[in-house]
Amino acid sequence: MKRLAAASAGAALLGSVVLSGCAAFTDDSATSADGVQVAAAFYPLQYVADRVAGGHADVENLTAPGGEPHDLELTPKETADVAGADLVLYQRGFQPSVDDAVDENATGDTLDVADLVDLVPFRDHGVDSDELDPHFWQDPVLLADVGDAVAKQLAKVDPDHADDYTANAADLRSDLEQLDQEYQAGLTGCERSTVVVSHDAFGYLQRYGITMEAILGLSPDAEPTPADLARLEKLIQEDGVTTVFSESLVSPETAEQLAHDTGVTSAVLDPIEGLTDETADEDYLSLMRSNLSALEEANGC
Incomplete structure (x- = not known):
């Protein structure tokens, strides 16, 4: 997961562009003086920031819609958004180019969500790796914890609206706890x-009593070995699996081929790392509920 992006040198170059030409971005980028500016590294963090900020901040997502956040390379504009933000919300270790931009260019407050939630190693999700699983937003309660921390940070940046931020975070927590209850009820008593x-992006859902088996392992760009595919084919037959899930943002080809080879259904389970053209009208809550419906149907719940 933690790619050491060829971006180390590239990010340094972008940093020098921003630092040497900051004035060039002043009128058009996140350095505008009109209100609080927030830079969020990828979609779940943008969703939280938008909900907590309400109308009191302009939230920029550093990962463009349809982009794969693991592979993000910041443009000069996005690096300028980091440099000019009053608050940068990111997850260290998930997107190396964002880490570099924060270290080299951020001038406002920064909030690393890896310090806020208890990330667990992939090994706890049945994967042979000691790396920490970054996909914490699959657990709505952990995302609610991020919302509370964002409210505190925004209140520090913009104390005039502190009460609004606190109230908005409480509303967000209520919605996320309701979603958590829906998952607990919906995935109980399944066949x-x-x-x-497709890949190991859903491990945090295992606390609802399901077991995730990934085709591609830790990286969405990995290639499964023949032994991996043979093991999964046997597992599908023995456990009566009805559906192989591909996901948005990456090619469904491998998952669809496995479904075809085993005679089961292919469907989409969205890791909610980012929105696409097809999900542009959705949000975190609606996508999580769509995933729940798909899991209930596939597992006979």
């Missing part, structure tokens, strides 16, 4: 518990 997914 089967095994879920075959």
Whole structure:
């Protein structure tokens, strides 16, 4: 997951562009004096920032819609957004180019969500790796914790609206706790518990009593070995799996081929790392509920 992006040198170059030409961005970028400016590294963080900020801040998502956040390379404009933001919300270790931009260019407050939530190693999700699983937003309660921290940070940046930020975070927590209850109820008493997914982006859902089996391992760009595919084919047959899930933002080809080879259905389970053209009218809550419906149907809940 933690790609050491060829971006180390590139980010340094972008940093020098921003630092040497800051005035060039002053009128058009996040350095505008009109209100609080927030830079969020990828979609779930943008969703939280938008909900907590309400109308009191302009939130920029550093990962463009349809972009794969793991592979993000910041443009000069996005680096300028980091430099000019009153608050940068990011997750260290998930997007190396954002880490570099924060270290080299951020002038306002920064909030690293990896310090806020208890990330667990992939090994706890049944994967042979000691790396920490960054996909915490699959657990709505952990995302609510981020919302509370964002409210505190925005209140520090903009104390005049502190009460609004606190109230908005409380509303967000209420929605996320309701979603958590829906998952607990919806995935109880299912006919089967095994879920075959494209890559290891859904491990935090296992606390609802399901077991995730990934085709591609830690990286959405990895290639499964013949032994991996043979093991999954056997598992699908033995556990009565009805559906192989591909996901948005990456090619569904491998998942669809496995579904075809085993005679089961292919469907989409959205990791909610970012919105696409097809999900532009959705949000975190609606996508999580769509995922729940898909899991209920696949597992006979």
